[in-house]
Structures are given as C-alpha cells and as structure tokens.
C-alpha cells in the first residue's frame with residue numbers, strides 16, 4: 182500500500198472510532214479521535230491504563246488550539262510558535278466541551294503538534310485532534326519503533342503506521358501554563374533553559390525532577406527485569422547481569438551507551454528493551470553525567486529503576 186493509501190485507511194479507522202498507532206519524533210503514540218469519547222476509552226482498555234490519567238491531544242497545527250483550550254495566553258502562543266511542530270506539550274485550561282476522559286477530570290488539557298512527517302500527514306488529513314498516549318502497556322517502556330508497538334499491543338490496535346525509529350527517543354517536554362507561574366511537569370529534549378529563554382521568565386521548577394505530571398508514578402517506563410543505577414566501579418560483570426555503560430565491554434550481556442546525551446536518549450528505550458530481553462536477573466545502568474543536557478535521561482532512568 183502506498184503511504185497515501187495507508188494514511189487514508191488510518192483516517193477512516195479513526196473516523197470509525199478505531200485505534201491507530203503512529204510515529205512521532207519522540208515515541209510512537211496510540212491514537213484515537215479525541216472528539217469521540219468511546220474511541221478514547223478504547224485507548225485506556227488497550228493500555229490497561231487507569232481512567233484518571235490525562236491524555237495528550239495531538240493537533241495538526243496551532244490554529245486548532247482554540248477548539249481545545251479556553252484561552253490562548255501570550256506564553257502559549259510564544260512557545261507554540263517557537264517549538265511547534267516539536268517535542269513540547271503545553272498544559273492549558275481546557276475548553277468547556279472537552280471530554281473528562283482526555284483531562285482525567287482536571288480542568289486542564291495537554292496539547293502538542295508533533296514534528297514527525299507521518300504524524301503531520303495523518304493529522305493534516307484527519308483535520309482534528311488525535312488523542313494519543315505512548316503506545317505501550319501501562320507502566321512499561323515507550324515504543325520507539327513500529328516493531329515495539331506490535332510487540333506491546335499487536336492485537337489491540339487496528340493499524341500501525343511505520344515511520345521508522347523515532348529521532349528523539351524519549352517523550353515530549355511538558356510545560357504547564359495553566360497556573361500563574363509556568364512549570365516543567367516532565368523534562369524532555371527541549372530543556373528548561375530553552376523554555377525560560379523563549380518565555381523570558383524563570384520556571385517554577387527549573388530542575389523539573391520534583392514535580393510530576395498528575396497520573397505519573399515513580400515507577401514507570403520500566404523494563405520487567407529489576408534495574409539499578411550504579412557508579413562505574415559497581416558495574417560487576419557477573420553472570421546474569423545485563424549492563425548499560427559508557428565503557429567498552431566484551432560481555433554479550435553488555436551494551437555500550439553513547440556518550441552524547443541526545444544520542445543516548447534516542448536509543449534509550451530500545452537499549453532497555455534489549456537488556457530486558459537478555460533475561461538476566463538484573464540490569465545495571467552506569468550513572469549518567471550531571472547537567473541539564475542529561476536531565477530528561479536521568480528522569481527516565483530513575484523511573485525505570487525499581
């Protein structure tokens with residue numbers, strides 16, 4: 182099937198209330214028509230996700246904001262113009278006609294315009310909001326390839342659009358603009374400083390590590406194998422241990438991590454999946470450097486640890 186035909190099929194499935202998995206530049210999403218509560222409900226069933234967790238609505242472009250949010254503040258406009266399409270989610274006051282299923286019963290809604298060409302083509306053709314959490318089982322690692330989605334949700338999704346491996350590899354930065362002071366709810370590729378620079382204002386939590394988006398849990402994004410973050414000296418090469426480290430190793434259960442933060446993030450979930458599949462007793466991950474560049478990776482690793 183040509184890509185155009187695949188998109189046509191995906192749009193029809195969405196209009197009929199079905200689930201379509203699609204690539205974004207961050208991770209793959211499990212999409213449903215955001216205006217159709219019955220369809221959105223299917224997302225929760227497929228993922229095994231609690232109903233009070235809000236879902237991000239993906240838009241074709243910023244002109245669609247007014248359908249979903251009560252008011253578009255100057256800050257929202259600034260960030261949308263600067264970072265969309267891109268890996269940034271804005272939490273804004275919800276419009277009156279927005280379903281509780283999307284907001285988890287809160288008075289805010291998470292909105293984003295993704296940058297992946299296939300996501301944009303799908304959204305453009307659909308012409309409205311697509312609700313989409315990451316296309317994984319609840320609490321598990323987000324998928325960064327179509328194959329990961331098939332593995333996680335294969336029988337539960339009506340169509341998986343394959344756009345190759347995701348470029349960013351970890352979920353979008355979430356900025357809450359619904360309170361008087363903007364705050365980072367989830368760190369991502371777009372850093373706190375970039376957001377502060379664009380807004381000309383300090384954020385409530387510059388580190389972004391203490392404040393969590395409602396509905397997120399400390400243990401999330403986890404492989405099945407227990408994972409520990411350790412210093413280099415504690416990376417034992419014992420049997421039955423799978424290792425992600427910066428150093429060279431000839432062990433078959435060891436993966437060498439990229440020293441560049443963006444590259445580390447891009448491969449993070451695929452690497453954790455590979456380590457998980459080694460069926461070792463535990464996974465050891467070498468502690469990553471301090472500093473803002475690594476903030477999003479540190480966040481995901483600390484939540485994968487259990």
Ligand code: TXA
Nearest residue numbers: 207209210235289290291314315352353394395396397
């Ligand atoms: O990169 C991403 O954001 C990916 C791709 C598919 O776009 N999506 C994603 O969705 O990561 P999900 O559902 O796995 O994570 C969404 C996060 C959750 O932690 C949720 O609590 C938060 O966004 N969120 C969504 N709407 C919110 C709202 N109204 N207020 C606060 N947090 C919200």
Ligand code: MG
Nearest residue numbers: 314315316323
């Ligand atoms: Mg998720």
